[in-house]
Amino acid sequence: MKIEDALARIKAHLESNKVYLTRHVEERMRERNLDKDSTIKSMKESEILGIVEQDEITYKMWFRCEGDTDLNVIVRIDIDRLVLITAFACKSIRRKKDGEG
Numbered sequence: 001m002k003i004e005d006a007l008a009r010i011k012a013h014l015e016s017n018k019v020y021l022t023r024h025v026e027e028r029m030r031e032r033n034l035d036k037d038s039t040i041k042s043m044k045e046s047e048i049l050g051i052v053e054q055d056e057i058t059y060k061m062w063f064r065c066e067g068d069t070d071l072n073v074i075v076r077i078d079i080d081r082l083v084l085i086t087a088f089a090c091k092s093i094r095r096k097k098d099g100e101g
Contacts, residue, residue: 003051006059006077013082014044020081032088039087042071058085068092 001009013019019040021029029036046063049070053059057078063071070092074085 001053001056001077003053006053007048007051009077010059010061010075010082013077014040018081019084020078021084025084025086029087034087034089039071039073039084043073046071064092065089 017040021036026036029039042063042065043061046065049062049064051059051061054074058074058076060072060074063073065071068091069089071087071089073087076083076085
């Protein structure tokens with residue numbers, strides 16, 4: 001699937017609130033102090049910093065959050081829903097070209 005098509009399907013599932021989390025993912029998110037609703041809201045509203053195709057229907061995405069934190073998520077695109085495989089926040093690392101401050 002082309003990245004553009006994947007992004008369109010991801011956004012459609014997010015907008016229609018067709019996001020599924022397994023019990024395991026919900027437990028891991030609680031351990032990481034991430035709330036399901038605020039995570040999904042961030043995915044809907046935050047700037048997408050990057051997306052990498054892991055396989056035909058699985059993608060890793062980075063979203064800009066507040067301060068020096070990014071939200072990293074891995075999702076699987078099913079026909080009727082978006083499955084959140086994992087989500088975690090991490091310190092932002094902005095790549096710079098050689099010679100930049």
